[in-house]
Amino acid sequence: MHRLPHRARKALVHRLVESLRLRGRGEVLRGHHNINYVRRSGPVLALLLGAVPFTRFKYRVPLRTVEVVPRIWPREAEVLGVVCRYLREVPPCLADLEDGSVHGYRMGRALSDSAPAGAVGDELMRAFASFFVRTARVPVAELPARPEGWPEDGDTQGFLAWLVRFTQERVHAPNRGRFGALFDAVGIPEDAMARFAARHGCRTSRPFRLLHTDVHRANVVVRGKRLVVIDWELAMLGDPLHDLATHLVRMAYGKEEQGRMTELWTEAMRAAGFTALTAGLHDDLPAYIAFEYAQSVFPDVMRAAIDLPEDAGTEHFHTAADRVERAIRRAREPLRLVDVPGREQVVEALRDWHSTPDQGTTTLFPPAPAPGTSKPVSARHGGGA
Structure with a gap:
């Protein structure tokens, strides 16, 4: 069967x-x-x-x-082909198909199940620091080609500026x-990202490395x-520092844990001989954390609106308003938001959007599978979701 032509093998895998x-x-x-x-494979x-x-x-x-969110490499299989040579625990891509892919599976429990919120402890944070070090060891030369116009190695200000442009040109403006x-209505102006760029930037050059960006x-x-x-x-x-910042924010660490995780990350990088990656950390890490709060306001507000059911009631609108207010609260300083509405105004804005023809009946993100056929995202575990 291994003598089958590549295309025929791929077609057979797809059918199976x-x-x-x-x-x-x-x-x-x-x-x-x-x-x-x-x-399970037969x-x-x-x-x-x-x-x-x-x-x-x-x-x-x-x-x-x-x-x-930006995705610079269209085929995850190409990235995993490199990553799995150096991070052996990561489930490999076993087959890259035209409209999907087959991946290995790792038994275990998602951290979102065992510790959905709150402190995770020093031991686990040390494991995260070790992960970031091992990711930094992946040879840049083996990674897939970067998009045209990608910032040059070490151009940290150019890299942050690219992220800002992506948020404005590919997320905010088109939507x-x-x-x-x-x-x-909820206080996000058209020039929000320009306001961010005017106040935030990177002062220090650091070598570029492979980033996961969603830990x-x-x-x-x-x-x-x-x-x-x-x-x-x-x-x-x-x-x-972008990888560290997204981790600090998306893990929902408290202030003390953010500081401890940053300390462990810095110690691990320096012990591994990657001192150059920590240069200017105290000046530039806050800029990336601010960017994470700034860019997330757009998908967070859109998702809050889209997730409203067609027959949304008072409780639904107040739950959505909670999500919007949290996103606005985090983005307020980075985006210099001044006309931030009160609770009732947010609820009214969501009601107005939802009542507009075609708004509440179309989707930004596809609906979940029918009840009984899937688990929520928080129940996700194993290799790659």
Whole structure:
């Protein structure tokens, strides 16, 4: 069977995994970017994948979504091909198909299940610091080609400016047609990112390294004292402080834990010989943390509105308002928001948006699978979601 032409093998793998998907035996795990079907491989599929028969795998099918975060490498399989040579615990891509991919599966429990909020403890933070060091060791020369016009190595200010432009040109501006009235009503002006850029920048050059960019509780699988960071589709090449900042914010660490995690990250990098990656940390890390709060206000507000059910009642609108107010509160200083509305104004803005024809009945993100066929994102575990 290994003598089959590559295209024929890929077609056969696709037919087999689709057949297993349609049988519905196993878990269905939905994230923002993919639906993941967890199945067991039969002898034929295992042979084609080079896996042990009857072991679990994940069949990842991309969702059609509005772009809210940068993705510079279209095929996650290309990134994993490099990552898995150096981070052996990361589940590999076993087959890159035209409209999906097959990944290995790691048993364990998502950190979002075992510790959905609150402190995670020094031991786990040290494990995260070790992960960032091992990611920094991945040779840049082996990574896929960067997009045209990508900032030169060490151009940290150019890298941050690229992130700011992406947020304005690919997230904020394109969605103003649909969400502009809502953005305005909750205090987000058209020049929000220009306000950010005028006050925040990087002062120090640091070598670029591979970044995961999305190390949070739902993307971490814990087994015993070991952790595995999954979901590498948003990986990129850039300033390591950006990776640290997204981790600090998306883990929802308290102020004391943020400081401790930063301290452990710095110690681990310097002990590994990566002192240059920590240069200017105290000046530039706050800029990346501020950017994380600034950029997240757009998807957070849009998701709060989109998640309202068609027959939304008072409780739904107040829950959505909670999400909007939290996003605005975090983005207020970085975006210099001055006309921030009160609670009732936010609720009214959401009601107005929801009542506009076609707004509440179309989706920004595809709906979850039918009840009984999937688990929520927080229940996600294993390799890559």
